[in-house]
Amino acid sequence: MKVLVDENFNHRILRGLLIRFPDLDYVVVQNTEMQGAQDPSLLAWAAEQNRILLTHDINTIPKYAYKRIVAGDPMPGVIAIPEILDIGEAVEQLFIVIECLAPSELENQVMHLPL
Numbered sequence: 001m002k003v004l005v006d007e008n009f010n011h012r013i014l015r016g017l018l019i020r021f022p023d024l025d026y027v028v029v030q031n032t033e034m035q036g037a038q039d040p041s042l043l044a045w046a047a048e049q050n051r052i053l054l055t056h057d058i059n060t061i062p063k064y065a066y067k068r069i070v071a072g073d074p075m076p077g078v079i080a081i082p083e084i085l086d087i088g089e090a091v092e093q094l095f096i097v098i099e100c101l102a103p104s105e106l107e108n109q110v111m112h113l114p115l
Contacts, residue, residue, distance in 0.1 A: 001103050002076075004046045005029060006055035007036075010083070014054075016091035021098060027051060039064045043075065052077040052106050054094070062110045069108045077106030081113045089114065 002025045005014055009028075018024060027049070029035055034045050039060050046053045047068070055061045058080045068075040079097060081090050093113040097106075 001025070001098050001101075002049070002051045003027075003079075004042075004049065004051035004053045006042070006053060006057060006061070008056050009054055009081075010056065010087065010090070012087050013081070013090045013094070016087065017094050017098075020091065020095050024098075040067075043068055043078075044073070047074040047076055050076050050103075052079060052103065054079050054081070056081055056083045058082055058112070062112075065110050075108050076103065077108070078110045079106070079113060080110060085114060 005026055005028045007029045029042065034042055037045070039057070043053065043064055053061065055078060061078055062080055065075055065078045079094065090113065093115060096115065097111065
């Protein structure tokens with residue numbers, strides 16, 4: 001699974017995820033030209049790169065993701081994790097999603113954790 005880690009994403013969760021999946025194909029937004037980009041542009045870039053977006057932005061990212069879906073634009077998927085979710089629980093929930101779902105099963109989906 002190829003993921004894009006949003007700017008606001010807790011890197012402690014990312015580190016925990018990398019312990020479980022050392023070969024995870026991930027890109028951190030801050031390490032791309034998309035740093036500081038608005039949500040619609042970020043989702044378009046994620047689609048171009050075919051990367052599922054991991055975000056804590058549960059208020060605006062899902063809205064723009066649904067707009068892409070309705071418009072028929074590609075949307076590889078979004079996994080929205082509330083910031084209040086315990087880090088260990090967030091890692092466990094992401095582990096389940098990555099282990100059990102094919103990337104195609106997240107296409108045009110906004111998954112809210114916890115499951």
